[in-house]
Amino acid sequence: MTDQYYKKFKITSTIISSLSESLIQNDAWERNYGLDTCIISDKIWCKEPLLATLDNRFPIDFGFLIRIPPNTVYNWHLDGVRAAGVNLKLTQDTHSHTLFGEPLDDWNDKFVELEYDDNSFYLLNTQHRHCVVNFDKYRYMFSVQFAQTKEHITYQEIYEWCSLKGLFDE
Ligand SMILES: [Fe+2]
Secondary structure (H helix, E strand, O other), rough: OOOEEEEEEEEOOOHHHHHHHHOOOOOOOOEEEOEEEEOHHHHHHOOOOOHHHHHHHHHEEEEEEEEEEEEEEEEEOOOOOOEEEEEOOOOOOOOOOEEEEOOOOOOOEEEEEEEEOOEEHHHHHHOEEEEEHHHHHEEEEEEEEEOOOOOOOHHHHHHHHHHHHHOOOO
């Protein structure tokens, strides 16, 4: 069971996936939490039916891209402010792994992998230990930051609501 780590949504991407080539070509990258990020206009992401639905119940502060360079590991961490994220992988032909870990001892983690399907959104528990291993190409991910930070909302609360509304892929 991987639901405590991540869950795939039923509604797929319509606009962001189709614009991905142009979205990643921009010069607005900033450094945040050791990652290259850039904000995506809400005029774009609010056209995604799934994100519009989520935004109604859990206001989205902003949508953004995350860029990880080739041959890089973004180490085990919990996100700084986010309880949860909604992710969509933009580069489909790249080799990378997103892992959620359970420490076994001081040296080892047992992990499960989130394998992104093309054009699919996932809810991620960003307050559970996770990391990314990226291989030989730049990896681009679309993600969102909810207005409510980890002090005010949990992954479980968002998960429960989405589940109740039938938003998840079975
Ligand atoms: Fe993270």
